[in-house]
Amino acid sequence: MTTLKELAALLNISVSTVSKALNDSHEISENTRIRVKELATKLNYKPNRIAQQLKTNKTKTIGVILPTVTNPFFAEVLHGIEMAATNNDYDIIVCLSNETLHKEKRSLELLSNGSVDGFIMAVARESQVKNETSHIKDTINNKLPVLMFDRVVNDIDCNKVIVDDFKSVYEATEHLIINQHRKNILLVSNIEELSVGKLRIEGYTKALEDHNLKPEILKLDNAVDLDVEKRIYNYLKENVAIDAILSVDHVTGIVAINMAKKLGRNIPEDLSVVGFGYEHTQLLSSPKISIIHQKAHKIGEMSTKLLIDTINDEDLKWQTIVVPSELKLNESVK
Amino acid sequence: MTTLKELAALLNISVSTVSKALNDSHEISENTRIRVKELATKLNYKPNRIAQQLKTNKTKTIGVILPTVTNPFFAEVLHGIEMAATNNDYDIIVCLSNETLHKEKRSLELLSNGSVDGFIMAVARESQVKNETSHIKDTINNKLPVLMFDRVVNDIDCNKVIVDDFKSVYEATEHLIINQHRKNILLVSNIEELSVGKLRIEGYTKALEDHNLKPEILKLDNAVDLDVEKRIYNYLKENVAIDAILSVDHVTGIVAINMAKKLGRNIPEDLSVVGFGYEHTQLLSSPKISIIHQKAHKIGEMSTKLLIDTINDEDLKWQTIVVPSELKLNESVK
DNA sequence: TTGTATGCGTTATCAT
DNA sequence: ATGATAACGCATACAA
Numbered sequence: 001m002t003t004l005k006e007l008a009a010l011l012n013i014s015v016s017t018v019s020k021a022l023n024d025s026h027e028i029s030e031n032t033r034i035r036v037k038e039l040a041t042k043l044n045y046k047p048n049r050i051a052q053q054l055k056t057n058k059t060k061t062i063g064v065i066l067p068t069v070t071n072p073f074f075a076e077v078l079h080g081i082e083m084a085a086t087n088n089d090y091d092i093i094v095c096l097s098n099e100t101l102h103k104e105k106r107s108l109e110l111l112s113n114g115s116v117d118g119f120i121m122a123v124a125r126e127s128q129v130k131n132e133t134s135h136i137k138d139t140i141n142n143k144l145p146v147l148m149f150d151r152v153v154n155d156i157d158c159n160k161v162i163v164d165d166f167k168s169v170y171e172a173t174e175h176l177i178i179n180q181h182r183k184n185i186l187l188v189s190n191i192e193e194l195s196v197g198k199l200r201i202e203g204y205t206k207a208l209e210d211h212n213l214k215p216e217i218l219k220l221d222n223a224v225d226l227d228v229e230k231r232i233y234n235y236l237k238e239n240v241a242i243d244a245i246l247s248v249d250h251v252t253g254i255v256a257i258n259m260a261k262k263l264g265r266n267i268p269e270d271l272s273v274v275g276f277g278y279e280h281t282q283l284l285s286s287p288k289i290s291i292i293h294q295k296a297h298k299i300g301e302m303s304t305k306l307l308i309d310t311i312n313d314e315d316l317k318w319q320t321i322v323v324p325s326e327l328k329l330n331e332s333v334k
Numbered sequence: 335m336t337t338l339k340e341l342a343a344l345l346n347i348s349v350s351t352v353s354k355a356l357n358d359s360h361e362i363s364e365n366t367r368i369r370v371k372e373l374a375t376k377l378n379y380k381p382n383r384i385a386q387q388l389k390t391n392k393t394k395t396i397g398v399i400l401p402t403v404t405n406p407f408f409a410e411v412l413h414g415i416e417m418a419a420t421n422n423d424y425d426i427i428v429c430l431s432n433e434t435l436h437k438e439k440r441s442l443e444l445l446s447n448g449s450v451d452g453f454i455m456a457v458a459r460e461s462q463v464k465n466e467t468s469h470i471k472d473t474i475n476n477k478l479p480v481l482m483f484d485r486v487v488n489d490i491d492c493n494k495v496i497v498d499d500f501k502s503v504y505e506a507t508e509h510l511i512i513n514q515h516r517k518n519i520l521l522v523s524n525i526e527e528l529s530v531g532k533l534r535i536e537g538y539t540k541a542l543e544d545h546n547l548k549p550e551i552l553k554l555d556n557a558v559d560l561d562v563e564k565r566i567y568n569y570l571k572e573n574v575a576i577d578a579i580l581s582v583d584h585v586t587g588i589v590a591i592n593m594a595k596k597l598g599r600n601i602p603e604d605l606s607v608v609g610f611g612y613e614h615t616q617l618l619s620s621p622k623i624s625i626i627h628q629k630a631h632k633i634g635e636m637s638t639k640l641l642i643d644t645i646n647d648e649d650l651k652w653q654t655i656v657v658p659s660e661l662k663l664n665e666s667v668k
Numbered sequence: 669t670t671g672t673a674t675g676c677g678t679t680a681t682c683a684t
Numbered sequence: 685a686t687g688a689t690a691a692c693g694c695a696t697a698c699a700a
Binding site: 386389 | 676677678679680
Binding site: 001004005015016019020023051 | 692693694695696
């Protein structure tokens with residue numbers, strides 16, 4: 001890699017002159033500036049980022065710690081983060097906690113050595129279940145700003161970007177009750193240990209209570225694939241009164257549709273199905289599932305912008321941004 | 335952040351002594367080593383990574399450039415990359431090209447300033463279609479090793495990790511012909527402009543020719559969601575003789591199953607469906623789609639290991655690793 | 669207008 | 685066993 005020193009030697013001028021010329025300092029003559037720039041272009045000079053980082057004590061890099069990236073929600077959030085980061089001349093270092101506490105902790109500690117200017121993270125399942133979050137507090141005390149999205153820790157004071165989990169599910173449930181006249185709405189969940197899962201279940205429960213209906217919940221507690229199918233199938237088979245299904249994750253809704261069809265139910269006439277979903281979810285189901293569409297991309301973008309603002313303005317007050325979800329109905333439902 | 339200098343000042347010894355003590359140099363007395371380490375632990379000292387990078391001229395960081403991460407294949411590859419990188423004490427900086435040439439080029443150039451020790455990439459759709467790859471060659475000439483996976487550029491000499499696209503589709507097609515006695519096999523594709531799409535189509539075509547059957551291909555050229563459904567539906571409706579569908583991407587196979595069911599076809603009795611798929615693909619279809627399972631996670635892992643080997647051994651010869659796929663049949667198919 | 673000197677935090681070489 | 689010094693590549697305050 002070409003360095004300032006090399007350029008200086010070739011041009012028989014000092015390193016600082018070269019540096020200033022390249023940075024368009026007004027104290028450099030037109031003539032030398034041009035000479036320097038020409039040679040720089042010719043030799044494809046690029047300022048060494050590491051040296052700049054050491055000098056300025058800014059990395060222009062964000063640490064992104066995700067529980068997983070095979071879940072389409074997090075993949076889409078990552079997409080949003082990457083776009084916003086790029087637009088603001090930031091890089092992202094991505095770590096995956098695989099939902100484990102120790103990996104999350106390790107990533108946070110490893111990058112807290114000057115590698116990044118701040119973190120965007122969604123808390124790992126294990127950390128949330130064990131309510132073990134001291135590593136996150138340590139990071140913040142270490143003067144590294146942390147922004148949490150989606151899965152957040154309530155008693156940590158920091159920037160947050162969350163989804164209106166309670167509200168969106170409450171409203172979707174009300175929609176089923178009021179507009180579609182459903183009375184036996186089953187909630188299916190395989191994320192009931194997560195903060196978001198709890199909130200969604202609460203939204204559903206509250207809506208049913210408000211309309212004097214009885215909650216009915218099938219908890220799959222993170223079961224594996226085939227089990228999911230079987231358990232939903234059996235449940236539907238034995239509970240024929242069910243006229244609507246509300247899935248609080250992004251996969252059991254589609255499975256429910258497939259199982260209901262297998263049992264000969266007519267969708268959406270006899271049975272309404274609502275799930276959480278993302279960009280391509282609806283393409284994969286037939287008939288189309290209605291989805292609560294989380295603006296995952298937007299969550300990523302807003303998280304990034306907010307974190308960068310915080311990095312650049314130390315005494316900016318923490319805030320919590322709620323990104324509203326959108327209920328996208330199956331077209332054939334009126 | 336605590337620095338060596340601060341530790342030295344507090345202990346009234348020199349910076350170099352502190353450095354040596356922390357690095358377990360044998361020329362430091364037991365006594366001071368312990369004192370130094372105790373204080374370091376107490377103050378939570380961590381060597382500044384940026385300074386180390388500047389000193390050693392190694393970043394221990396890999397640049398990962400992906401076309402997208404919402405495609406589950408790339409998400410799973412990323413997962414594999416991240417795991418292998420972590421196991422080897424490497425970080426990854428992730429950039430998404432969004433399938434565009436200019437973003438891919440920009441990412442490559444931006445990170446070629448000392449930010450990373452090498453690259454792992456899958457070529458963007460646009461770059462591949464326009465066959466514009468000089469930016470990649472430039473990077474390699476710049477002494478930064480590049481490893482390409484999945485979508486590769488043939489006339490660039492570098493490490494490659496690829497899937498046996500031709501072979502896996504050839505064999506899947508033969509399976510349909512020989513074991514399932516299918517004669518009218520439709521190939522559905524929405525990735526025919528990609529190198530992998532071309533290879534898969536060739537594998538299919540060759541298999542049909544070898545068995546004296548007529549190829550029948552539905553090219554969707556990257557159509558949008560609703561269009562995909564409609565076109566597959568119409569095609570199946572008008573071509574009742576079709577007794578097998580081979581999808582060369584990870585989504586049209588599931589759509590085909592749904593459309594075929596809508597048309598009253600019996601799967602797998604009257605119609606076999608094979609697609610490409612990943613971890614959760616089969617859960618989303620009913621009846622289960624048969625899939626050509628690409629070992630995406632393994633591709634990511636092997637790519638990372640190979641790149642790190644190359645980084646650490648300059649004159650290691652380039653190699654091309656083929657990661658075989660596995661045909662996972664629908665259980666009900668014998 | 670150009671050049672010299674210093675420092676970012678670390679490690680390595682060479683004194684003491 | 686410990687310390688002084690230089691160097692990585694860059695930016696900048698200060699001389700000239």
